[in-house]
Amino acid sequence: MTQSHTVQDHVGSSADLDFETNDARQEVVVIANRLPLRYSTSDVGGEWTPSPGGLVSALTAVLSESNGLWIGWPGATEYDSEPTYDGIRLQPVDITAEEYEEYYLGFSNATLWPLYHDAIRYPEFHRSWWHAYQAVNERFAKVAADSVAPGGIVWVHDYQLQLVPRMLRRLRPDVRIGFFLHIPFPAAELFMQMPWRKEILEGLLGADLIGFQVHTAAVNFSRIARRLTSAKGNAAVLEYDDREIRVGAFPISVDSAQISAKVDDPAIRERASAIRSELGDPELVMLGVDRLDYTKGIRQRIRALSELYSEGFLIPGRDVMVQIAVPSRESDAHYDVARRNIEQSVGETNGDLGLVGKPVIHYIHQNLPFDELVALYLAADVMLVTPFRDGMNLVAKEYVMAHSDMTGRLVLSEFAGAAMELTGAFMVNPHDLDGLKDVIRAAVSAPENTARARMARMRRSVLGRTVYDWADSFLGALRTDPVIAPLTVDESRPLTP
Numbered sequence: 001m002t003q004s005h006t007v008q009d010h011v012g013s014s015a016d017l018d019f020e021t022n023d024a025r026q027e028v029v030v031i032a033n034r035l036p037l038r039y040s041t042s043d044v045g046g047e048w049t050p051s052p053g054g055l056v057s058a059l060t061a062v063l064s065e066s067n068g069l070w071i072g073w074p075g076a077t078e079y080d081s082e083p084t085y086d087g088i089r090l091q092p093v094d095i096t097a098e099e100y101e102e103y104y105l106g107f108s109n110a111t112l113w114p115l116y117h118d119a120i121r122y123p124e125f126h127r128s129w130w131h132a133y134q135a136v137n138e139r140f141a142k143v144a145a146d147s148v149a150p151g152g153i154v155w156v157h158d159y160q161l162q163l164v165p166r167m168l169r170r171l172r173p174d175v176r177i178g179f180f181l182h183i184p185f186p187a188a189e190l191f192m193q194m195p196w197r198k199e200i201l202e203g204l205l206g207a208d209l210i211g212f213q214v215h216t217a218a219v220n221f222s223r224i225a226r227r228l229t230s231a232k233g234n235a236a237v238l239e240y241d242d243r244e245i246r247v248g249a250f251p252i253s254v255d256s257a258q259i260s261a262k263v264d265d266p267a268i269r270e271r272a273s274a275i276r277s278e279l280g281d282p283e284l285v286m287l288g289v290d291r292l293d294y295t296k297g298i299r300q301r302i303r304a305l306s307e308l309y310s311e312g313f314l315i316p317g318r319d320v321m322v323q324i325a326v327p328s329r330e331s332d333a334h335y336d337v338a339r340r341n342i343e344q345s346v347g348e349t350n351g352d353l354g355l356v357g358k359p360v361i362h363y364i365h366q367n368l369p370f371d372e373l374v375a376l377y378l379a380a381d382v383m384l385v386t387p388f389r390d391g392m393n394l395v396a397k398e399y400v401m402a403h404s405d406m407t408g409r410l411v412l413s414e415f416a417g418a419a420m421e422l423t424g425a426f427m428v429n430p431h432d433l434d435g436l437k438d439v440i441r442a443a444v445s446a447p448e449n450t451a452r453a454r455m456a457r458m459r460r461s462v463l464g465r466t467v468y469d470w471a472d473s474f475l476g477a478l479r480t481d482p483v484i485a486p487l488t489v490d491e492s493r494p495l496t497p
């Protein structure tokens with residue numbers, strides 16, 4: 001049966017709230033643009049599949065262990081039945097087709113996403129998109145206000161919902177509100193372009209705790225907030241509206257135990273061997289796994305490899321690259337162009353350098369099951385993670401966790417948040433094509449003992465701080481009254497994020 005959920009189904013106002021009788025309200029509510037499942041339709045019908053992105057994998061790990069409620073968009077305007085997921089209670093919030101264009105594709109992904117990623121693409125500013133962003137944020141805030149128990153906790157996630165903390169505080173001053181930004185927060189030079197910069201800052205300042213992936217982002221935010229709003233204080237504690245707001249770095253991580261268990265699973269180990277033999281038993285397997293996004297530096301990576309093949313450092317047949325590009329935001333023109341550019345580069349490289357039955361780049365534009373990804377991580381000698389800018393990049397941490405035998409080499413962009421912790425990686429500035437080639441050469445050629453020591457260092461870092469530690473430290477700080485120093489990471493190297 002198709003349920004036609006309308007926007008009004010989920011909208012309430014503060015006057016509608018019935019605190020006495022609504023005993024289904026939750027102590028802990030997570031609110032993110034996406035539910036962990038999304039609904040999509042094809043010729044054969046509709047289905048719920050896992051949503052893409054680091055946010056979902058991180059929060060699923062956390063919420064499946066607690067009895068929380070997850071509020072989010074199901075990814076479709078009409079869907080069959082209510083989704084259920086791993087014991088997590090899900091509350092869908094609907095958006096209209098017009099809001100999909102203006103709030104999701106527009107303000108979230110064509111204004112905020114490029115602006116917060118170093119304006120790699122020109123951010124577009126449209127008033128109608130801003131109005132849609134306000135309206136959808138208001139809707140999410142009202143659903144959260146209806147769902148949370150008195151004195152409970154609401155944890156708001158990511159750039160799509162930056163106005164929710166303030167809107168929710170107005171409806172429910174009794175709840176504690178945390179906000180975590182999964183993507184970078186830009187320096188003032190870029191953020192100042194935003195026509196509604198003050199409103200966004202004030203939206204975020206409705207929270208009690210504001211978390212970022214890296215220290216630099218937290219400092220950027222506090223500095224701009226003090227410049228543009230009435231907030232006072234220092235980088236870690238702001239005073240605003242007669243409240244104290246804590247600001248800090250809470251670097252997100254992966255479910256290390258889950259990945260370790262998969263790595264020990266004989267079926268996944270067999271699959272990893274099978275992948276190598278299906279690739280023609282090459283000496284060297286290189287791997288890239290990304291959402292197909294212009295921030296990820298996929299084409300730059302292919303260019304570097306293509307030159308390394310042309311120059312004879314890499315040999316077709318002996319050395320192969322596997323690039324998994326997970327489909328993403330396909331109705332956006334920038335993503336469409338990025339896809340065509342990547343596929344043209346793959347085609348040219350294989351056309352120029354591949355042999356019959358031996359392409360140099362195996363390109364897969366699909367969303368693969370996680371077990372298959374782990375098998376690919378296991379099979380890969382070198383992992384290439386080369387974004388121009390990335391909030392964290394969990395793929396880098398997943399690869400490290402898959403190499404319990406200390407094999408594997410990680411080439412990692414200085415501009416990924418993960419670079420602050422994974423100091424054992426072969427660091428690269430992906431804007432520098434010759435530098436990228438040098439670092440790939442260095443990673444491939446490094447003596448085994450050096451590579452093992454690097455991997456061991458990275459594994460200590462990831463094992464020392466899992467996704468559960470991330471959630472515990474954030475929720476712990478949110479629950480604690482006295483000001484505690486938010487967690488910071490060693491920033492002595494590298495310098496970039």
Ligand code: G6P
Pocket residue numbers: 033034052053054055158159182183328329
């Ligand atoms: C990144 C963002 C998430 C987003 C995900 C997938 O990880 O931080 O908020 O959900 O990309 O993007 P999508 O637009 O498909 O939700």
